[in-house]
Amino acid sequence: MIQPSALHSRLLLVGCGKMGGALLKGWKEQHPNLSITVVDPAAPDADFRRASDISESFDCIILAVKPQVMTETIMQLKHLVSPATLILSIAAGKPISFFEGLLDVRQPVIRVMPNTPAAIGYGMSVLCANCHVTSMQKDQATLLMSSVGLAEWIDDENLMDAVTAVSGSGPAYVFHLIESLAEAGETVGLSHDLSMKLARQTVVGSALLAQQSDRLDAATLRQNVTSPGGTTEAALKVLMAEQSGLTDLMSRAVSAARNRGRELADK
Template identity: 55%
Template structure:
């Protein structure tokens, strides 16, 4: 089922990445973007029109999907403006962190069909992953349409228990930042071991990105790939004895994910 019309509210980094994915996939015949700053550079398509605010949305637009891609902090000022678009054939898709389905039902009305989703930044290169959860008013056809929109920028998984979204946000939504921090930390460690800064940075970036691609292409679990690099009594084993200690990387990530999930719950209140 193809979307005949989309209304994208907000076109920052994530909204822009999704818009680019939809255009590349040829999903929509008509897209209206609400963004005061206009369209991102490089977006020039006759199917797309940018307007400054909700009052400028064309009166004849009856969108199949309204996508909220604005920051959570401005949701209160933005979402109520679109309550007039609630109808049986329209679904509201949110990609904002920390705003539960009940929030949109409150501001749009009890009749709104809502899908809450959590994408991550690799969507910018079509390699993201998004987890989505729908309320009872979302029909299978509308859920399929939302999946097609989300799949244009990566993989998609659905959950029935919305409470899991806080953990999803902490693992995959925030997760790219953890990986980038790993590159920073690995490069600094290389410098401390005597490498020139530019070489340490080059090695860290290539090692992390290459390992990620190896993981993507392999059917083996990460643990098996790790073991394949690790010789008994070797250099990798010496490093892993530190990283896998009781107070090592595993415990740090457990604490980090717990902190992010806790903050996600706080944002929902």
């Protein structure tokens, strides 16, 4: 576990929606003494400060607003950005060059794609930095994101749309799997409550088993549950059908998410 004292940056979180709120919850739980100010342009709530009311300086500004309002948000915050301020963006589809264009081509910028399980310390974050980010800033970003789950760095920013499609949007796919499995249980006679409980716990337990069985890949774990000629094999013949199976469906879903990320970069 990372010690709270290891994170000494003064942080400004801009945007406290689903993802920003999840990160804030995780950071507060892991680092109760962390200095973090929150601005939410989309909320009139008195608990959130307005950008125009802030005059202090920050080591890092975390941008967690929707891509569609990012330009307007940055314009409202420019008075808070110095040449040494680290910009950390979690917005899908907005490349590092977008922020360099609005601020300064030498501005330190890190693009991050986290996901909502960060709220409970089980997030997955992938980071990519421009050449102006210092080693100390990279270390602080790593500490910040790894305190709410796993954090990985990549050098090729072109992969970020694919990352978004797999892990950024991935929790929604898993939740839909729970929904679909529960609905399927109802079609074979189970009550709604029982079927949902079975589906939810099966996904949770299977995920924990996969995490703890780090020497076994997912295919091996699947094979361990599948008896020749049994009920699981019968179901997998449907799920693994070449033309209509889950692999093909998931591939099309991930491609759609990746392509949408590319479209957002042009807006």
